[in-house]
């Protein structure tokens with residue numbers, strides 16, 4: 001039996017879609033945990049068992065994990081958190097309790113690149129508490145380790161549309177990996193459907209190439225058919241804007257620290273190999289996702 005958390009989220013809904021497609025002809029039970037089951041499409045609701053509630057509630061998890069072979073796990077972002085670390089740890093404790101009480105066999109979790117080397121890297125540093133706590137239960141575990149998602153560019157649709165520009169507190173020239181959530185979901189679904197693995201390991205997911213923000217601007221310009229440029233903004237000004245949009249000081253500072261760490265090469269420590277290079281290119285993603293969003 002497979003349990004998928006965050007079935008309405010960006011990665012989670014694609015994990016669920018892949019699992020449902022692949023397991024269509026099998027007798028495998030698929031169970032999801034959803035705060036608001038009405039947000040699941042009817043065709044999904046018909047094919048899964050739904051445990052209503054939040055996946056940081058131990059009673060909900062205990063119910064959902066009864067008989068579970070594998071669990072897809074993700075800590076939702078919380079821009080209103082007073083402490084990033086406390087948000088992650090508070091979210092993970094009920095999971096660890098339920099893994100042990102229900103004897104879950106395998107967990108696939110969404111983490112980040114940079115484990116073991118990230119220092120003062122905001123949300124990136126904090127997420128490794130998740131890996132540590134899950135591993136401490138002894139469950140078989142695969143930690144999916146990603147760079148920034150291509151989907152982060154969707155936060156910049158309005159300035160791209162109105163000013164032909166996107167901004168970050170990072171340099172334009174640093175080449176970094178970036179991956180599409182569809183490739184993360186495909187890797188997660190494969191692991192969820194494979195009953196043969198055990199032990200604990202990391203699975204890097206790097207996308208097909210390293211790109212700078214200037215490279216991305218050039219690709220976007222070609223795909224959108226109009227000029228798009230990247231602008232580096234001062235960290236403090238960026239942080240102030242995030243806070244004006246309702247983020248806590250802690251969450252905004254985390255994003256600034258994360259950007260600085262990535263700019264200093266945090267993501268480049270993971271060597272690229274054919275195995276960790278995933279297929280969706282930034283150009284393809286822009287054609288299929290960004291362009292409709294900008295035109296919409």
Ligand SMILES: NC(=O)c1ccc[n+]([C@@H]2O[C@H](COP(=O)([O-])OP(=O)(O)OC[C@H]3O[C@@H](n4cnc5c(N)ncnc54)[C@H](OP(=O)(O)O)[C@@H]3O)[C@@H](O)[C@H]2O)c1
Nearest residue numbers: 006008009010011035054055075076111112146147148149
């Ligand atoms: N963005 C990046 O570049 C990047 C890079 C590396 C790793 N990550 C990691 O990726 C994860 C984000 O994944 P994503 O983009 O798929 O997230 P997302 O699209 O924001 O989805 C969040 C999901 O969590 C649910 N949710 C939100 N708040 C909740 C709460 N308090 N209790 C229970 N459920 C809640 C939402 O469901 P409802 O609201 O429908 O209930 C939704 O299904 C984070 O863990 C982040 O650290 C991100």
